[in-house]
Amino acid sequence: MKKxxxxxxxxxxxxxxxxxxxxxxxLASTKNAVISIAHMIAPPGWSEPFQTPEFDEYTYIIKGKKxxxxxxxxxxxxxxxxxxxxKNTRIQYANPFEEVCEYIAICTPAFNPSSVHREIEE
Numbered sequence: 001m002k003k004x005x006x007x008x009x010x011x012x013x014x015x016x017x018x019x020x021x022x023x024x025x026x027l028a029s030t031k032n033a034v035i036s037i038a039h040m041i042a043p044p045g046w047s048e049p050f051q052t053p054e055f056d057e058y059t060y061i062i063k064g065k066k067x068x069x070x071x072x073x074x075x076x077x078x079x080x081x082x083x084x085x086x087k088n089t090r091i092q093y094a095n096p097f098e099e100v101c102e103y104i105a106i107c108t109p110a111f112n113p114s115s116v117h118r119e120i121e122e
Contacts, residue, residue: 010022010029019043021038037105040105042100059083061081061082063101068093070090
């Protein structure tokens, strides 16, 4: 038995906001509850509602910029920068810029829709 797994067909998460999510490892793709690793592409003008996840999330920016509203602070990361957001932190992710943002997101434990706690937009 091999002691490795090469992901050749990540799970493409269905979205309605133009964002592309390719989960390489995690609950949806490999049934791994410990960690999720996803390649993301957020179009210009994209944003998500505020959320308070039950997992730590690490983000590495490959291309473009991404805006993080963490509690009441706005942070903008650019290509080559990374951040760790502690679990149980209220956050909003957005790309209010004119270019695409490409990044890698890693969640521990793995991303789970039931533990992200997105706020309802009114």
